[in-house]
Amino acid sequence: MRVAVVGATGAVGRTILQILDERAFPLDDLVAFASARSEGVRLGFRDDEVVVRALHDRWFEGVDLALTSAGGAVARQILPAAAAAGTVCVDNSSAFRMDRDVPVVIPEINPEALDGHKGIVANGNCTAITALMALGPLHKRFGLRLLVTSSYQSVSGSGMKGVRELAEQVDKLHEQIETLTRPDPQALPAGEVFGRTIAFNVVPHAERFDPEGSGFTTEELKMGNEVRKVLGIPDLVCSATAVRVPVVAGHAVSIYGRFESPVSPKEAREVLSRAAGLRVVDDPARDQYPTPLDAAGLDDVLVGRVRQPDGDDRALLLFAVGDNLRKGAALNAVQIAELLIER
Ligand SMILES: NC(=O)c1ccc[n+]([C@@H]2O[C@H](COP(=O)([O-])OP(=O)(O)OC[C@H]3O[C@@H](n4cnc5c(N)ncnc54)[C@H](OP(=O)(O)O)[C@@H]3O)[C@@H](O)[C@H]2O)c1
Numbered sequence: 001m002r003v004a005v006v007g008a009t010g011a012v013g014r015t016i017l018q019i020l021d022e023r024a025f026p027l028d029d030l031v032a033f034a035s036a037r038s039e040g041v042r043l044g045f046r047d048d049e050v051v052v053r054a055l056h057d058r059w060f061e062g063v064d065l066a067l068t069s070a071g072g073a074v075a076r077q078i079l080p081a082a083a084a085a086g087t088v089c090v091d092n093s094s095a096f097r098m099d100r101d102v103p104v105v106i107p108e109i110n111p112e113a114l115d116g117h118k119g120i121v122a123n124g125n126c127t128a129i130t131a132l133m134a135l136g137p138l139h140k141r142f143g144l145r146l147l148v149t150s151s152y153q154s155v156s157g158s159g160m161k162g163v164r165e166l167a168e169q170v171d172k173l174h175e176q177i178e179t180l181t182r183p184d185p186q187a188l189p190a191g192e193v194f195g196r197t198i199a200f201n202v203v204p205h206a207e208r209f210d211p212e213g214s215g216f217t218t219e220e221l222k223m224g225n226e227v228r229k230v231l232g233i234p235d236l237v238c239s240a241t242a243v244r245v246p247v248v249a250g251h252a253v254s255i256y257g258r259f260e261s262p263v264s265p266k267e268a269r270e271v272l273s274r275a276a277g278l279r280v281v282d283d284p285a286r287d288q289y290p291t292p293l294d295a296a297g298l299d300d301v302l303v304g305r306v307r308q309p310d311g312d313d314r315a316l317l318l319f320a321v322g323d324n325l326r327k328g329a330a331l332n333a334v335q336i337a338e339l340l341i342e343r
Contacts (some may be wrong), residue, residue: 004063004087004338005052006078007070008052009041011159012092015330016067019048026341033059034070056328058280060087065340067333068092083119084130085183088340090121094218097122098225107137107335108277110230114339121336126328127151127219127242128226131253132329133301134320137275138268139231142314143260149223150254152207154247154292157324158193165191166246169199198246206242215293217242250292251328252321262313265306272303277327282306298323299331 003020007013013308014035020027032043032172043050045121053059060066060082068075069092085088096102104112104122109132114121124132124223131149138144169189173180180200188197191288196203206219216239226236273280279326282304290302305319322328 001064002029002031002062003027004031004033004059004066004068004131006033006055006059006066006068007074007092008043008050009034009038009323010069010330011156011163012054012069012333013242014043014158014327016069016333017043017045017050019326019330019334023338025041025334025337027065031059031063031070043183051282052067054092060085063087063284064227065257065337068328069329069333079120081111086119088117088119090123090210090336090340092123092329093331094122094125094222096120096221097124098229104226105228105336105339106132106230106279106332107135107339108275110232110340113230114336114343115219121340123329123333123336124155124226125219125222125229126322126324127153127225127229127251127253129328129332130251130320130322130324131255132227132230133275133278133322134255134272134303134318135257136231137271137278138316139233140262141261141271142263142268143213144227144231144236144257145260146256146258147224147227147236147343148240148256149238150241150243152202152243152245152247152252152253152292152302154245154249154250154324155198157206157244157251162193163248165193166248167199169197170246173199173246194244202246204241205243214222215305216240219322247292249323249325251324251334252290252292252319255318255320256309256315257318258312258315260311260314263316265316267309268306268318269318272306277301280304280306286312290319290323295321297326299326301327 072093072095223240301322
């Protein structure tokens with residue numbers, strides 16, 4: 001089995017290499033691709049190194065499986081030809097997620113969606129996966145009808161450049177922290193990735209604003225679109241707010257869900273505690289609840305703060321946190337690949 005990792009030098013690509021190693025993924029040969037900028041870069045893999053090649057037209061020749069994370073524009077350019085030539089591609093970008101022929105798969109939630117794939121399988125959006133790991137089992141038992149989310153998304157969700165931008169701004173501002181009680185807007189650093197100052201701030205703008213003028217960002221629209229597709233609820237009403245926060249890794253999602261059947265927090269905790277890939281961390285009396293620093297580096301999604309709004313026995317509030325680079329991207333992609341092999 002020859003496996004290609006495309007986008008190998010990126011935040012997701014590097015995590016894919018790590019996870020292929022950790023899970024002893026059954027491959028005979030690994031090839032790593034990135035842009036021409038990275039030609040010749042050496043990345044550690046298992047006890048050895050792999051030399052990154054610049055992506056070229058025939059990159060998929062002899063490749064059985066490709067794990068791709070080089071962004072949507074590259075995916076649109078390179079995946080159809082690779083899939084047509086017989087390379088099965090698991091893609092992390094949003095380029096194909098809404099295509100009818102492309103399943104969005106979370107192995108713990110909808111493994112059956114892999115049946116009949118046509119060569120391209122999409123990994124879900126990192127925030128949607130985090131929410132879906134909790135919503136999937138609850139939907140199965142209680143029937144999800146309405147969803148409202150607010151997400152607190154780490155800077156690594158925008159790749160390595162997002163992490164560097166936060167680090168540079170923290171460096172610049174930490175010496176003048178007292179001035180931030182009355183900041184001079186002209187003196188605040190604003191980088192290319194987040195547009196506004198991300199250090200010591202939160203920015204309610206992830207990706208770009210919907211060109212259709214809905215007022216939502218494209219990141220926010222993905223939540224509803226992907227939850228509807230993965231759970232098979234085409235008429236689900238969903239609204240999402242996505243906020244970038246100065247956290248390095250780990251996306252947190254505050255979830256309000258309304259269900260067809262009555263559900264108590266106790267029943268919800270029972271369902272969630274039996275779900276694969278999910279860990280319930282929910283004991284307010286002992287200050288137990290999930291945070292991004294607890295989830296960073298973990299495979300499981302953590303869920304806690306399970307509550308019910310007064311007077312509505314069909315509604316629940318939850319707080320879920322997942323490592324966006326692992327379950328939100330690389331781990332889920334490798335799990336899809338494992339499922340493909342199993343089948
Ligand atoms: N970060 C997350 O949490 C996350 C989660 C889920 C999904 N995703 C998706 O995964 C994809 C990658 O994200 P990332 O965070 O890993 O981004 P990143 O750190 O910016 O890495 C991007 C990768 O793509 C490569 N690349 C860029 N342009 C290319 C080209 N023209 N040809 C070949 N390779 C090219 C880069 O190579 P160079 O190093 O040579 O530039 C790098 O390896 C995106 O579609 C993103 O939306 C990310």
